[in-house]
Amino acid sequence: MHQHHKINYIEMPSKDLNKSKAFFSTVFGWAFTDYGPEYCAFSDEGIDGGFYLADLSISSQTGAPLIVLYSSNLEASLAAVLAEGGSIIKPIFSFPGGRRFQFSDPNGSEFAVWSE
Template sequence: MDTKNNHINYIEFKANDLEKTKAFYVKAFNWTFTDYGPTYTSFANSGVFGGFEQTDDTITNGALIVIQYKNLEEIRQKIINLGGKISVDIFSFPGGKRFQFLDPSGNELAVWCQLEE
């Protein structure tokens, strides 16, 4: 099985203050960060790749599990056919595209694919 397809490879959290959040994880766990604009930062040196997205909303369940999949359109349709609901349709970001969905229990996850070079 291709280890870059069909696996969880990224975890995304919400943050009300990115600078304070980054400082906390740097000091507590020695994580490293790369900023992608003023509202997003990714982290490494943590055992799994992930990121923090700036939000002004109250955070109740701030983790978003992200699954890598090579064909977004294919897996999007499969999710719909199996009763999942698309919560955020396909959009592009630097390096890839993704969408978010709700499983039958209401858990929100995301699926992404890398842009072809």
């Protein structure tokens, strides 16, 4: 159900949609629907969204919002990110409320994963 004035959808750039789909499908179990050669969407992943084809990437260093995913097994998620071609930007560290790491996907976009 859509909620008035709540974040409803997020769109992110991808230099290679096939790489994005393969990475997020394998590492996080996401499923995608293609809408032509320049857009793919995901749903039921905490928030719905999509990737659009662009020669851009997202990074907190350039002021982009940091998209943070949840994991019940942080170490296994980190291993899966590395196994599928991601790179670690910040290794696992503690913060008030939990632990997290930050990584870039194979297209160079930055994300984070946290756990209690």
